[in-house]
Amino acid sequence: MKLSDKTEIKIYILSLLEVINEPLSYIRLNDITDHDGVVTGFEFADSFVELLRDGLVEKLDGEEETFKISLTGHTAIKKYESMYSGIMHKAARSANKLYYFYRTDVKSTAEIEYNADKSVMLNCNLKKDDETIFSLSLKLTDYAYAEKLKDNFNENNDNIYKGVLALLSGDVNYIFE
Numbered sequence: 001m002k003l004s005d006k007t008e009i010k011i012y013i014l015s016l017l018e019v020i021n022e023p024l025s026y027i028r029l030n031d032i033t034d035h036d037g038v039v040t041g042f043e044f045a046d047s048f049v050e051l052l053r054d055g056l057v058e059k060l061d062g063e064e065e066t067f068k069i070s071l072t073g074h075t076a077i078k079k080y081e082s083m084y085s086g087i088m089h090k091a092a093r094s095a096n097k098l099y100y101f102y103r104t105d106v107k108s109t110a111e112i113e114y115n116a117d118k119s120v121m122l123n124c125n126l127k128k129d130d131e132t133i134f135s136l137s138l139k140l141t142d143y144a145y146a147e148k149l150k151d152n153f154n155e156n157n158d159n160i161y162k163g164v165l166a167l168l169s170g171d172v173n174y175i176f177e
Contacts, residue, residue, distance in 0.1 A: 002038065003087070009039050009047040011084045014056060014073050015091030023066035038090065093169070106133070108157045110150040112143065120146045124153045126161060134161050 003009050016032060017024065026048065033039045039047070051057040056073035060066045069077075081088065106128050113121045120143050126134035134157075140146045153160055 006047060008087050009043055010051055011080055011087050012091050013047060013051060014069055014077050015088045016095050017069035018077055019092045019095040023060050023068045025064060025066050108154055110153045112146045112150060122146045122149055126157060
């Protein structure tokens with residue numbers, strides 16, 4: 001979905017900020033919108049400046065220049081919720097699909113345990129700080145296969161995470177976006 005209407009672009013940006021619910025730098029926010037191809041860099045910049053000027057987004061004090069959705073922005077999102085639910089859904093998908101993997105503090109672990117019945121259990125986890133953001137356990141019959149899956153998880157955990165989200169949301173095309 002490519003957005004060109006200025007109101008839709010603003011709703012998309014505000015929705016991203018609301019879903020992530022954490023201050024973001026301008027560059028990080030622009031990267032998320034650019035990666036999904038929803039908005040061009042120019043349209044993002046133009047809309048973001050207007051959101052900031054109109055008080056829907058606020059700049060936070062600190063060393064790094066970060067921004068968050070303001071109370072006025074939250075009110076605007078609620079006002080347009082029914083009219084722009086598709087755009088808000090796209091923003092939530094984009095946030096969940098990309099945000100955690102822009103963070104450098106996401107740690108990946110995959111371990112294999114032996115079970116009493118001679119099967120193996122593959123446990124895959126992604127953690128941000130001390131919080132688990134993704135966990136998957138699979139009971140398998142072959143240790144070599146479990147090793148292969150473990151290695152693949154460690155090398156491609158961001159794609160696996162996106163794929164699981166896509167399958168659970170019922171939007172399989174989401175895997176290939």
